[in-house]
Amino acid sequence: MSTDAQKDELELVRSGDNTVLKDLYRKHRSPFLQWAKRKYAEADAADIYQQAFTIFYFNVKDGKFKGMTSSIKTYIFAIGKNLLNKFVQERK
DSSP states (O other): OOHHHHHHHHHHHHTTOHHHHHHHHHHHHHHHHHHHTTTSOHHHHHHHHHHHHHHHHHHHHTTSOOSSSSOHHHHHHHHHHHHHHHHHHHHO
16 A cells, blocks of 8 residues: 555544544454464454554554654554553563
C-alpha cells in the first residue's frame, strides 16, 4: 500500500470512519493470529490482538501514530509483540 493510501486510511480512522476501522481490524487479524499462534495459545493471541488493535486505534485518534515510520501492519504487530512479551512475563 502506498504511503498516501495509508495516510488516507489513518485520517479516516481519526475522523471516526468505522468502516475503515473494521476493514483494518479484519485485514490484520488473521496474519497476526497466524504469527502469534506459533508460540501462544489461539485464545491468548486473539485477546492480545484485540488489545493491540485498541491501542492502535487510540494512538491514531490521539495523533501518536501518523504512519510516517512504519506500516499499519508493522505498528499493530509491534504493539502485539510487546503485549505478548508482557503477558509471558506476568505468567512467570
